[in-house]
Amino acid sequence: MQRDRMARLGTMTLATTPRETSGGLVYRQRLATRVTHWLWAISLFFLLLSGLQIFMARPDLYIGQQSGFQFDNAVLSIDAVQNADGSLSGVTDLFGHRFDTTGWLGVVETASGPTPRAFPTWATIPSYRDLGSGRVVHFFFAWLLVGTLALWLVASLANGHLRRDLLPGRADFRDLPRDIRRHLRLRFEHRREYNTLQKLSYVAVLLVALPLMIATGLSMSPGFNAFAPWLLDVFGGRQTARTIHFLAMLFLVAFFVVHVLMVVLAGPFNELRSIVTGWYRTRPEASDA
Structure with a gap:
């Protein structure tokens, strides 16, 4: 054995x-x-x-030491814009090219309806x-x-x-x-x-x-x-x-x-x-x- x-x-x-x-x-x-x-x-x-x-808090990305309106160094920006009919659209600017990202980035669906917000609620803590x-x-x-x-x-x-x-x-x-x-x-x-x-x-x-x-x-x-x-x-x-x-x-x-x-x-x-x-x-x- x-x-x-x-x-x-x-x-x-x-x-x-x-x-x-x-x-x-x-x-x-x-x-x-x-x-x-x-x-x-x-x-x-x-x-x-x-x-x-x-x-x-600031859904933008830049290259360099500083950022702001007087600088042209943004590479990414996520924002919400108001349309002519009063509705909201999410837009994402990437290297100067704009994309409609409503529902995913910029404007997302919440319990209150379409809401200006960079990311969906499930993607953030809290x-x-x-x-x-x-x-x-x-x-x-x-x-x-x-x-x-x-x-x-x-x-x-x-x-x-x-x-x-x-x-x-x-x-x-x-x-x-x-x-x-x-x-x-x-x-x-x-x-x-x-x-x-x-x-x-x-x-x-x-x-x-x-x-x-x-x-x-x-x-x-x-x-x-x-x-x-x-x-x-x-x-x-x-x-x-x-x-x-x-x-x-x-x-x-x-x-x-x-x-x-x-x-x-x-x-x-x-x-x-x-x-x-x-x-x-x-x-x-x-x-x-």
Whole structure:
């Protein structure tokens, strides 16, 4: 009986080796990775909706140090206009091109009827206009995001997750065309290692987009400006930093949509088990030259 137990333990040990590609359960996600993943998901959800609440106070984006009527540096503007018949229309100006966005941006349906409002009530926290509460929620989850990213970075450096699993090497870049073809054909590899597109997307989010969000957010803080005024110069002014902050948010939303789609297409049960318990079922894949 003791011999059988040792044999089972040996099989489990072999199943968790980094280069395992045959069928079977492998321990793919460490505890630190799983915990920080869900903390990021919660933080980004509240940051997005509270951020849109804050953005409604001035739903315009500019490039440069300053903004106002005397400057011609707007890249995005969401507004409500009154039509000749007295009705309201939502309009969005993007790089000088005007679009009717009634019902989505500028003018939305509420219990009171068509209402001048940059975003629908379901897209903001709180759902009603409350800049103060939106800022409180936003800053709380912003610091939670900062702490979670710091925790993940320390843990990933200590356990080798960053070097071993995320940073792409030469072999990954050589495999990139093949990986793109497989994704276009909806043929997904089920192995312990991340594929090249996963590595590139995770690096873009964890080492570029999230730090950029944090840095641009800090650059809009008057208190942090007093501590590190040079950060505003790095981003070319508060208005440019605000625009970059908004664009980084759009990138993260796009990543989330694609990420969820890939989870569904690749097998949601297996993917969710991996990020909840750490265990992932691999499957041999046919070669795709």
